[in-house]
Amino acid sequence: MEQECGFNTKILHGKTSHGYGQREILPPISQVTAFEYESMEELEKVFSHKSMGYAYTRIGNPTLTSFEQKINELEGGIGAISCSSGMSAISCALLALCESGDEIIAGSGLYGGTIDLFHDLEKLGIHTVFADVLDRENIERLLNDKTKAIFGELISNPSLRVLDIPEVSEIAHKAGIPLIVDSTTATPYICRPLKLGADIVIHSTSKYINGGGNSIGGIIVDGGKFAWDFDKHTALSDFKKYGKMAFLLRLRTDIWENLGGCMAPLNAFLSYIGVDTLGLRMERICENADELAKALDDEADITVSYLTLKTHPYHKYVEKELNGYGGGILNFRAGSKEKAFKIINSLKYAMIASNIGDIRTLVIHPASTLYIHSGRAEMEAAGVYDDTVRVSVGIEDKKDLIEDFVNAVRNSR
Numbered sequence: 001m002e003q004e005c006g007f008n009t010k011i012l013h014g015k016t017s018h019g020y021g022q023r024e025i026l027p028p029i030s031q032v033t034a035f036e037y038e039s040m041e042e043l044e045k046v047f048s049h050k051s052m053g054y055a056y057t058r059i060g061n062p063t064l065t066s067f068e069q070k071i072n073e074l075e076g077g078i079g080a081i082s083c084s085s086g087m088s089a090i091s092c093a094l095l096a097l098c099e100s101g102d103e104i105i106a107g108s109g110l111y112g113g114t115i116d117l118f119h120d121l122e123k124l125g126i127h128t129v130f131a132d133v134l135d136r137e138n139i140e141r142l143l144n145d146k147t148k149a150i151f152g153e154l155i156s157n158p159s160l161r162v163l164d165i166p167e168v169s170e171i172a173h174k175a176g177i178p179l180i181v182d183s184t185t186a187t188p189y190i191c192r193p194l195k196l197g198a199d200i201v202i203h204s205t206s207k208y209i210n211g212g213g214n215s216i217g218g219i220i221v222d223g224g225k226f227a228w229d230f231d232k233h234t235a236l237s238d239f240k241k242y243g244k245m246a247f248l249l250r251l252r253t254d255i256w257e258n259l260g261g262c263m264a265p266l267n268a269f270l271s272y273i274g275v276d277t278l279g280l281r282m283e284r285i286c287e288n289a290d291e292l293a294k295a296l297d298d299e300a301d302i303t304v305s306y307l308t309l310k311t312h313p314y315h316k317y318v319e320k321e322l323n324g325y326g327g328g329i330l331n332f333r334a335g336s337k338e339k340a341f342k343i344i345n346s347l348k349y350a351m352i353a354s355n356i357g358d359i360r361t362l363v364i365h366p367a368s369t370l371y372i373h374s375g376r377a378e379m380e381a382a383g384v385y386d387d388t389v390r391v392s393v394g395i396e397d398k399k400d401l402i403e404d405f406v407n408a409v410r411n412s413r
């Protein structure tokens, strides 16, 4: 058996192909709309899948292939499809699996855009039921014949709940349903959901995978182990002959291709070079976040929520599922909205921006931005209060970050 090398070695020297045998060390950016052929016969073969080849970038492009292979290898899937955004990836995955009359079970406290998408899907006849927590009791209560997928975020943001993948996947598989995991905030450095039992993994690559804050993108990775029952998952019935590849092929040759959500080749290139440093970045980000959380926790009037803190309700998952890491997001409650604003405004280094996963530390007051259209109950279910500050920790020097936050907190008194 081939011996597994380390994460960083694999990222740099994995099996990813970059195309054309011209010995480039990185995939060239195929910034083209279409591909030219010598004869009509050749192009016909490509269209009828009799020979491998690219025809039109919405359907396939070598720069996208390189990026897809790289993420697929990191997650340990049988294939991956890159998308124009994380939302595009989630939409395509759900639309490939579900049709009118079907139901999805989802965790609560999900990314706001995902919750909005579930509302949009209602109009197409796809109904989502939300479980406060995705645990055995809730799932078994919500399961029925119409359920076609369970959807959860591995580490929810900003509520920092951790999905128990082994438990949830076991329940899902018993009911003949795949588990889809949005692993954006965890990244394959911290956890590989497919290894723990998940069937499909999704990332918004706009965040940690790219890391540099320069491209919107998304990706879907198929674990390829789920045994589809085509009488149940009728959305896949035209792809029955492909067996375990049915989902991936319906996605690639149907939903993804026809919805037109391909990633831009330049974004695929930028995300490809971004992910090369994922291991180093996550190591640094998690260390910074851990120490910043501890420093803020020592401040009397601040309540910190971060996974490595022993007081955190999901602390046990740090060792159980997250490879010992707490991720890059921490929240703290400042005492009041005014104090939260005062702290945020006086930070020297952290940027005020509505994003996560950047190498730069980013801060936001979620209640007045990301949750401005939510009711109080919905907001509090996501762990967001009037005085909550969300921090997406970057790779700055730890000493500077801690000093900056602690000073801002002390000056707000």
Ligand SMILES: *Cc1c(COP(=O)(O)O)cnc(C)c1O
Binding pocket: 085, 086, 087, 088, 111, 113, 114, 153, 157, 182, 184, 185, 204, 205, 206, 207, 216, 217, 218, 356
């Ligand atoms: C950002 C994000 C998304 C949406 O991704 P986009 O690239 O912004 O479309 C989905 N899920 C999670 C957990 C996210 O953080």
